[in-house]
Amino acid sequence: MNAALATLPVLVTLVLLALGVRALYAALAALATALTLTATAFPTPLADLGDASQRMLPTVVELAAILFGGILLSELMARTGAQARMGERLGSACSSPGRAVLLVTLGVTPFAESLTGFGIGVIVAIPLLRRLGLPPARAAVAGLLGLVTVPWGSLAPGSLVAAELGDVDFQRLGVDSALLSAPVFLICGAAALTVALGPRRALASAGDLAIAVTALWGTVWAVNAYVGVPPAGVLGGLVTMAALLLVSRLRERNSGGGEPVGRALSPYAFLVAGLLVSRAVLEAAGVDEGWWAVVAGPAGWLPLTALLAPRLLGARWQVLGGAARAAFGRWWQVTLTTAVFLALGTLLTVTGMSREIAEACASLGSSYLFLAPWIGAAGGFLAGSNTGANAMFAAGQAETARALGHSAAHLVAVQNVSAALASGAAAARVALAAQLADNAPGPASVRPRTEAAPADPGAGGTATRRMAETRSATETITGPDADSPADTRWVLRTVLGVHALVFLTAGVIGVLWG
Structure with a gap:
């Protein structure tokens, strides 16, 4: 009975989102359900709730600072034209639309996400995908799938x-997570x-997909196995x-060839350098948690990079005010x-509701491995x-694996990978x-489909031709409203559909593995 009640907040969230309720209202309804259950079926001392709230506060501040x-x-990269220059350079570097999309989704996105999270x-x-010619909804999906x-x-x-909560070796978990990520990268x-x-x-781009997946998976696995877990995604x-x-x-x-983009990339270079230096300083000082760790991480360096971006990009300082107002209008709802x-x-x-759910699932025996x-996905999606x-x-998950005689490291890797993927949705x-x-x-430079591409074989002509091909491809599947605002529900359904295929595959691997 307790297990059934514990699933109610999860079910409330999923049902309301499926009905098209805004994410904020769905989250508030689920939180109200959980609070009601806390006061009735799952009584918890106020001291424990207070301690949990205090532990959550640094994370909330960190997330808010990173998002803003x-x-x-x-916003600044768009207003100063830096995103446009980067998109055009990608167009000149990869005239194949498929290769350009893969360069962003399996190259740029994993690098940036592994570095900052x-x-x-x-x-x-997403701004790069838009510059490559993808309509808003398609760019949002492709970016999330990266x-x-x-x-x-x-x-x-x-x-x-x-690794710590599951009581498994950190590097072993990294290697197992890398092995399990092969179908994730491919799908x-x-x-x-x-x-x-x-x-x-x-x-037609299957060959490029094979190259990208092999390079990403091979590097991530090798770095986990022979170097260490933290830098695997960055190097991949x-x-x-x-x-x-x-x-x-x-x-x-x-x-x-094409216009140099060194200055357009300077904010990212500044961010990377700051993160690496501050991480090295914190490790040398033996600091791995607390407010110093928050300030020295993405929560400190990302806002600082944004504040210095006009100077780094050679733009007027006045652009910062308008960009900040626009960013705040988008930030507060997402952050809340x-x-x-x-x-x-x-x-x-x-x-203890999450524990009740896991223990109830363990009663299913070996079929639990498929579930x-x-x-893990439910946790990643909610959190x-x-x-x-x-x-x-x-x-x-680790306790259940041991009770079933299954490898705890394998099942915690399943948890790790599935939760990580679902957090993207x-x-x-x-x-x-x-x-x-x-x-x-x-892409402002994309011409109508009835016009010929520039005859100039240089970088500008290549970029424009590649963008036009990408726009032509998307128009064949999106119809006349290709540039209409992104439908959030369509984006969510599409991403969750792809993730469901991954989770089915991971479930089969979990049954056969270990």
Whole structure:
């Protein structure tokens, strides 16, 4: 009976979202349900609830700062033309539409997300996908499907939490998570291509997909096995970008010319350098938690990068005021929704509701192994965070695995990967992706389909021709409303549909594995 009651907040969230209720209202309804259950079926001392709230506060502040800094930086990159220059350079580097989409979804997004975490990969990727010619809704989906290295996001704190709570070796968990990520990379990459270009053109890009998936998976596995867990996603994204750019140069005889984008990339270089230096300083000082860790992480460096972006990009300081006002209007709703979902996840954990759900599932015997990915996915979807989901369910998954005589490391890896992937479909993250796609400018240089591409064989002509091909491909599957605002519900349904296929595959692997 308690297990059935414990599932009510999850069911309320899913039902309301399926009915089209806004994410914030669905989250508030689920939180109210959880609070009612706390006062009745799951009584919890106020002291425990207070302690949990205090532990959650740094995370809320961190998320709020990261979201505002990310949205503001995206707004500034668009207003100063930096995103346009980067998109045009991608167009000149990869005249193949499929290869350009893969470069962003399996290269740029994993790199940015692994470095900073918290969905920053989407903030970087979606404006680039829009510049490549994708309509808003398609760009939002492709960007979200690029969140495939979240287990190593922000240099893997979520995986560390899973290893500690599940009492498994950290590096062993990293290797197992990497092995389990092979179908994640393949399915999400193929789906992103199909959504962006349509089935026929996606099939024509199967060779590039194989190269990208092999480069990303091979690097992530090798780094986990022989170097360490934290840098795996960062290096995987870099190697994938390098592999696709090399293939483009060899196949297209493309010199990769075009307008230099060093200055346009300077905010990202500043952010990367700051994060790496501050992380090294904190490790040397033995500081791994607390407010100093928050300030020295993405929550501190991302807003600072945004504030300095006009100077780094050579723009007037006046652009900052308008960008900040626009960013705040988009930020507060997304942040409030995220905070409510985080409070819900914390409440489920401290009251024991998440434990009740896991224990009830364990009574299913070996068939539980097939359901394990869905439990992790539920946590990731609700919390919007791999760390939060692992805090809810990693210990229960490990205990269940041991009770069933299954490998705890394998099942915690299933939890880690499925929760990480589902966090990319969290309602707040989908809303953020849709807003970014709606506000990001499309390729202004794309000509109507009836016009011929420029005769100039240089980089500008290549970029424009590639953008026109991408727009032509998307128009064949999106119809005349290709540039209409992104439908958040369609984006959510599409991403969840792809994720469901991944979770089914992971469930089969879980049954056969170990």
